Amino acid sequence: MLNHAEASEKFIEDAERTTWHDETLWFVRSKRDKVSKLLPEWEALREQASQIKDHTLANLGQYLEEFEANAKKNGIIVHWAKDAQEHNEIVHSIISKHGGKALVKSKSMLTEECHLNDFLTKKGVEVVDTDLGERIVQFRNEVPSHIVLPAIHLKKEDVGETFHEFLGTPKGNKDPQFLTEAARQHLRGYFLGANVAITGVNFAVAETGEFVVCTNEGNADMGAHLAKVHIACMGIEKMIPKRKDLGVFLRLLARSATGQLITTYSSHFAKPREGQEMHIVLVDNGRTRQLARDEFRNSLKCIRCAACFNTCPVYRRSGGHSYHQPVAGPIGSILAPNFDKSANVDLPFASTLCGSCSNVCPVKINIHEQLWFWRQDLMKDGLAPLGKSLSMKGMAFVFSNPTIFKMAGYMGRMVMRFAPFIVNNSLNPWFKQREMPEAPKESFQSWYKNRK
């Protein structure tokens, strides 16, 4: 597996595509700016959302139990899963009970996190992602590169080729409307045939036991309304205390995500319709571990709007797959080490710490500060490559000793003045695409000494 720097380098090799990716996502960020600035109370809304989430996380156990009790009262069957494995087994057992061979799925990053598709496919169940972008990446055997715009790494030409291969559309056709229609016709059969539908959850309301799913395409609704069994999978952090809190979150979510005032569908699921079976799977999968970490707790406030992706100058130029995780971007980089530190040691370093992510976050997660804290945590665990620890020790030594610092600085400058080939070569990553600064004759301190 390539690390973030290596994968990014590959992505950037296609300069034109990088420009297109960067500009497309910047356009989304700009739309977000425009609509957020139409609301004089925008910053107050962010603050309120942040406080509601802080409060909920501080009392998560209580709200989860309240939610469970109310959901059961409504006739929903509630399951608890401690990890991805348990989640997948629960979902599979529900499907088996109903003799399901195919299911339709919409809007669930959690099932990506749990690798549910792989699990079910191995058990002989056909999983069909119904959202257009997710279906496209599923055909290509890829993972989403963005949590809201899963196929944003692809151009319409790529989609045309993929659909030609999998749906038999005419070769070379890249007309978005034509291709979308082809996907609709293809999916229609699955919607009508599947007896199980899986959706994600955006918000679960403790007070009422209902859950809310926000979509633009309406596929979550179509799936849930047609299938005999609806399974909603959610991380335990999706909880909010009251229905009225949606007045805060629904206003923030779509504005932050795509610059829309509200998603096309904000569907409330409160109880099964007659003859339907409705399940909720509440998944921990490391969330309580994160909850116990003071520095990283409030990463669980995330409402998965992806505003931090769209604003991140690194993400826009490296593509989602460079993060080698289902959730990419800045938020992914602070969530991933919680799952596996050594596999994700590169991610907190895939940032300049510019801080733009924290500024756009609708629930005020201090993302860039958590990146910094993860860096400390991972290095403390000894996950630095040997060369790096040595150079850091060397640096620490030089900077602790003014005399050595002056000598090293002097020697460095002299080398650059009189033997520049020592630094101006391919071993120096700075020099690959940038000139080195010109080395002056004397340092400021030596100038200052002579001045007096």
Next chain:
Amino acid sequence: MRVALFVPCYVDQFYPQVAIASLELLEKLGIEVHVPSNQTCCGQPMANSGFASSTEGCDTNFSKNFDGFDYIVGPSGSCILHLKEHHPSEKIRKSVFEICEFLVDVLKVKSLSANFPHKIGLHQSCHGQRGLHLSSMTELNEKPFSKLASLLDLVKGVEYVYPERADECCGFGGTFCVTEEAVSVRMGQDRVESHLKNGIEFIVGGDTSCLMHMEGILKRQGSKVQVKHIVEILNHA
């Protein structure tokens, strides 16, 4: 008031003109400036690389040099932010000021005798801007302001313009500039390009590190456009 000039290590070694301009500018404004001679580094390169645990020697040396000053002023938003957030001494954390912040908030400078008849692109580096809040940020719903720009308003002849995406990061990012070389350079190239579109002669900012990165890119492209730290403009007769 006892004022010390903090000269970031790489400024001391590679950009002495920035420290000289800082010193002269403060002196012109009637400040008696002390320059502790055994200062080295703020510790940021290690801390941002995940080795904050190794900065003890650095922190101690900083304290040794700067204890006892009312104001510790430095021409770098990034180093100042690091000290403000992570130096173990509360006294130090409270005494450090980025130089523009010091001129605007402490000295409340209302006029300068500077003259710089050129068109410049203003680069508001992230740590100064978002970390120290030296200017408003495009992500937030807040009233526009800029301490850097308000100082440039006091300089005769200068015309400053912002690039498109006024506060996008240039991609320097400390060790990021070599560990993530490809992204870093691409960000820098994009930033430089958007400045050049404005037909400017200089890219001017408050952090020499960002400027060094963009300078490296400009020079590799063979561009005549130069970079300058804002104090060099404010001190330009």
